[in-house]
Amino acid sequence: MMRLIGTACKILACAGAIMLASCSKAPDPQTEARTEFNIGWSIYAGWMPWPYAQQAGIVKKWADKYGIKINVVQVNDYVESINQYTAGKFDGVTVTNMDALTIPAAGGKDTSAIIVGDYSNGNDGILLKGANALADIKGRQVYLVELSVSHYLLARGLEKAGLKPTDVKTINTSDADIVSAFGSPDARAAVAWNPQLSVMKGQTGVTEVFNSSQIPGEILDLMVVDTATLKANPNLGKALAGIWYETVALMQRQDSKGKEARAAMAKLAGTTPESFDSQLSTTYLYTDPKAAVAATSDPALLKTMMQVRDFSFKKGLFQGASSADAVGMAFPGAKTLGDPGHVMLRFDESFMKMAAEGKL
Template identity: 85%
Template sequence: MIRLIGKAGRVAAIAGALMLASCSKAPDPAAAHRKEFSIGWSIYAGWMPWPYAQQAGIVKKWADKYGIKINVVQVNDYVESINQYTAGKFDGVTVTNMDALTIPAAGGKDTSAIIVGDYSNGNDGILLKGADRLAAIKGRQVYLVELSVSHYLLARGLEIAGLKPTDVRTVNTSDADIVGAFGSPGATAAVAWNPQLSVMKAQPGVKQLFSSAQIPGEILDLLAVDTATLRANPDLGKALTGIWYETVALMQRQDAEGKAARAAMAKLSGATPESFDGQLSTTHLYADPKAAVAATVDPALVKTMTQVRDFSFSKGLFKGASSADAVGIAFPGGKTLGDPQRVTLRFDDSFMKLAADGKL
């Protein structure tokens, strides 16, 4: 899964943003009623329905229904896709819950997560050489993409193992380099995501000793949309939600059409059908919109986002903030985490509810 934010990328993304963004519900003048929109995506098993839907005509079908045009645009670098969204080039982007919080939201861009698509259920893991217990990581250098969901996974693994962040030293490594870096004799610990994780795990003497399956629901993969654009153009949210659930329903099927859809997604991601199916097996897809709504209204989401924002604040990702409460996060039912006057990340279940009720 290509879901990374290096330190330099985060600094660049956040540096020009203002923490004191208004959270007024008045529509942004720049987000007037429009007919054409762009959504950025990057390669990850749980996000491959988007390019497939475009290829298969499902995007056009739903866009035509609402009289709009939707461009689904691949960005090879995940951090760049978020940067472009934050800068206004895209109206929406595929993004993790942590990255939605720490880049656009922390930078003052009011963002709504309208589709909770999946959670990593083993797609992210901690690897060690020559060890059978995670406790053996103490004192080692750990190769990972710093300040990313990999860094968060490491923090949670250390916590569960009774260790402290200071018990290890992290080595910032890009997704392009991490497989090669871990292959060197001196590298004995790493945190990675699929497909790199699978390649690294196959190296001799390597064992996976912690994974996202042990913290289910904490690493979420979302479709996030600019809130002002969404309010001025609610049909965009309806079309995107329709696209998502039609495509995911197709890829879940075990008949020839479902198999063909998954094979096409595998090809679009540069994987074999077998490898792609393996990545899907460690991705908990919310294929049923009712399940996605239930996950979004579950109090566990507030707990998860509390852990995520506290970790993010501790790493200095809320630039200039004096506390973790500086960035407000809104949940269905009126619950707010942090400053209610500075809400810039919203979990909006309204469009998923329309899908669940068959009202799209």
């Protein structure tokens, strides 16, 4: 699961957010009607339907239906994929809810989350050596990717255990190095995501004391699109919704077609079918568009995003902002969170609703 936050890049983006909040914007060349679009993605179990759909011709099928062309482009570095989207190279990108807020939205790019694809249901976890309760983390150094969903998971775990952030000391560790770092005898606590998490759990004396299934729906994986581009080209949103729901329906099938689809996704992810299925087991996919619409319209989402933005603000990810309200968010039912005059992240359920009603 490549879902970390690039600290330096985020600081630049957030600094830009404050400038953009107080300055008039230049005309956006992406707002006119177009026929070709680029969508970025990176490897994660819940996002593998996108490259598979391109390989299987499902992307072309839905793009042709709406008279457009969609290029689904892999970026090996997750943060880079979001930075490229924020810079305008991509019209849409796969991203977590936290990163959608703290990179493009905080950077002044009006962004719409049009597909709530899944939530981490155990793909992210807190590990301890020589202990079996989260309370035992007190006083330990915790290895993790700082300012990432791992950091957010740690904060939520500490909160539930009645502990404070100051009860631990975090050690910033890249996702590429965390497995080997945790292998050191001196490393006694860590937070990680799959596939690294599953490898680390296999070490002797290691216990998973908290995971994302205990905060269901808080670490969301999304497809987001530039709002101005979407407004000028609604057929892009329709095609993306059609692609997503056809593909996830296929991958859920237990017959040979479904097995072949999952095996192909595993290969695209560089893993085995068994490992991929294991990662899917801790990924709650919204395969039914009605369920995705319900989750997006649920007041619980606003509460989740309040927790996410408050965490992000406290960690300095809205650098220069005097309040967590600096970056506004919009939700179904005309609900807003933060500055209603500076809404930069919108949860738009309309295309998922079209899919649910068979109107695509």
